[in-house]
Amino acid sequence: MSTTPAAAEFKKEAAVITRDLRHRAVIRGALKKYEVVRDDKKARFQNWQQARYLASDIKWDAVNHLDTYLAEFAKNLEARGGKVHWASDAAQAREIILGIVKEKNAKAIVKSKVMTGEEIHINEALEEAGYEVVESDLGEYICQLRKEAPYHFVFPAMHLTRGEISQTFTKELGSAPTNSPEELTMIARRVLREKYIKADIGISGANFAIAETGMISITENEGNARLTCALPKTHIALMGIEKLLPKLSDLALFLPMLGTAGCGQLLTGYNTMYGGPKQPGEADGPEEFHVVLLDNRRTDLLASSEQRDALQCMRCGACLNVCPIYKNIGGHTYGTTYQGPIGSVITPHLRNLQEFKHLVFCSSLCGACTEACPVKIDLHHHLLQSRRDAIAEKAVWWERLTFKACAVIFNHAWVFSLGEKLGRIGQIFHPLIKNTPLDPARAWTASRELPKVAPQTFREWWSHRK
């Protein structure tokens, strides 16, 4: 494969981490717990599989009428005093958010989990402009303290043990070392409480946006988003344009599906819909509510006649959790905002196919992701299509030559038989070079034994027999 810097880095890291048995054990351990609760909740559905068809239909409709639903959403939210901003790309989104923050003369900013924020690097932009930004989701907060990217877009700190987290807290917060997840959580709780009370701006993401009522919906467990959207005077929600759902009542299906697929919870701790700033007669809430709708090349994906369904994604993370590639290479190796199968599908569209084509090739196309996806995105099949597109755009000369040669071999049985005979001779001498730089099969033999060409092939047997 022609190698881009991103691909080289990816291969290098993958080779290291796949041999890291400790990493393997931590991830398996964490995901085992997830699998047990997920299966238990799925079993409570009268029919999980049929629910997937329904959810997929609703999302398909939403994505295919995105223009209508976006306009409806904006109109309804504006009628309730919300402000809607339209950002074509990351730079525009950053500019919009920075503009609001400056106008408000903000001093402290608290954030609940926003994956689109990672996508547009909003923290870096705000910090560069001199603002303090604090992540309030526990996992994100840990990553922020460690100056690491989230490892998983639902479980950001899944790769860390309590010992490592305790070390981070001791180093960054000066807390006493502890081995108890409970105590660690309480340390973060105490620090972050202060931040909430002081913050003048809260930034959140959105899991869904409802066209019918002009609301956004946020799914979380900790209550950090609830606080982020309750205490600061200004609330900014940043979301991709694909998050639209037609009706408020659609959430009756989507919230339990998101909770079940994502965390193995029928509903996560808090599923909250926000429609505007504080309304007349209400006790509290922000004075201003801004929603920033981000395109950032989602419309390129929307224009793909084959892969449009990838915009149905609700970022539940289920496809990561079942992905044997993800489990072995881990979230950081991807080097992308969105990891796992969905990340490998959308990143080439949102960024660049040639630069990220290694992601579409780094898959056994096993389809576990497609089977897990609650909205039935054809994930592994899209990887296959992107391989075709990547090669059509820019083939690798020696690969093309090899496959051309293979076509000749396969199309002429006698050439194929000759090849088998040569293989039989070759394998006599192969041990001399096995797993050395001279070995043409080294990609295989570095970790595996080669199969042997049989003394009599099937075809030879068949023709003898006749």
Added chain:
Amino acid sequence: MNDQREQLLTRVRKALEVPAEKPAGHHDQASEPRIAGKHAATEWLPLVGPSFEERLALYAKNAKELTADFRFIQGGIPALVAELQEIAKTEGWTGVATHAGELTEAAAGALGLPVVRTECGYDVDALEKCSAGITACEALVAQTGSVLVTSRSSGGRALSVLPPHHVVVARREQIVADMTEAYALLASRYSESGYPSMISFISGPSRTGDIERILVLGAHGPKRLTVLCI
């Protein structure tokens, strides 16, 4: 701003001019085929029995699993007040916060503790220092064991999430079967007059699994959730 809006919407429209086919699920043969016909979400979501007793039992089971403390109380408001006094005593409450409402006022008023009221604005520090937030709710959802609150029904946005203990006072008529019914109820209450600015399904106390996927309660919000239902 209008420019950016038009630009973005134009790009969306242009993208949608390309016709797309919905994947037919050919590559997901491990999953069962679709059952033909038109179907509603309630048919596939977890089953809820038709009688009040079944719903009550399911709510209690789900709430317990979520580690919420659900108490179904016979004996009306006086019994509820007594129950709450007991909790306040055991936990050594020093002050509570609440909002206007028949049940909330009866409950909070009988504790003999300082009460912060949120409906006309409040001091955040004072609210933060309260031992408990006592709120009413829109509904209790049997299917999921959730409490449905809104900024209108439950004293704003912070009251149900800032104090360390959230106490919900509810009446038995407020138990609804499932999520679909909960949304239908919201629509019947608010679709004409305007929805509250915050609607939240609360399912158990605040929780996190961010450290080794081990459950810890009270991550940012309340460590305890008590639902008193008369």
Added chain:
Amino acid sequence: MNITLFVPCYIDACYPKVGQSVVEILERLGHTIDCPREITCCGQPSFNSGYWDETREVAVKVLDRLKDAEVVVIISGSCGAMVKNFYPELFKGRPEEAAALALSEKVYEFSDFLVTKLGVTDLGARFPHKVTFHDGCHGRRELGIKAQPRALMAQVKGLELIEMEEAETCCGFGGTFSAKFPSVSSAMGEGKIASALETEAEYIVSNDSSCLMHQQGLIDRQNKPIKTIHLAEVLNHR
């Protein structure tokens, strides 16, 4: 029935006994077998690598050589999926599309053919061993095969099937993926084999020799106490 047997390239070269077993089983059931010499490979390696033009060069020949077959049996879930699911896609909007769809209709993976098409499960086999089964991903998710091999194994005398936890998890072969990303592929295979070892089975059985080739390669390199065997060989064992 006149059955045309599609013996994939790696089975022909490295696992002839798998093909022989299939022939013997089907003949014992009274069918006539034809193994066209000129059909060697379905073209999946180039297809999965993105080289669809080169794949079509191979696939048109396959279409042509199988056009008159009554029914086609492929001894691999993966190659079966290629011909059944992906040929129609490969030729979509092309003159060969109709032929691809026609072939798709009459192609069966071996275990599926026995159970679904022939309605046979008891082949009079004896295999007195503890085994565990690996569901090849393409057979499982592209063709929906799960019950068929189990129904067949249930009738094998002496065979004790112990399901492994990761039966449906990919073993990491993935065709050219195994050579493009050998470290990832091997790590996945190690997970698979570890799961199989937990069952204390003597054999990993599968209906896909390609997966088994990868697993056996790892087993041999790491000297793991387990062997691999194709389902057809088990069913032909007496």
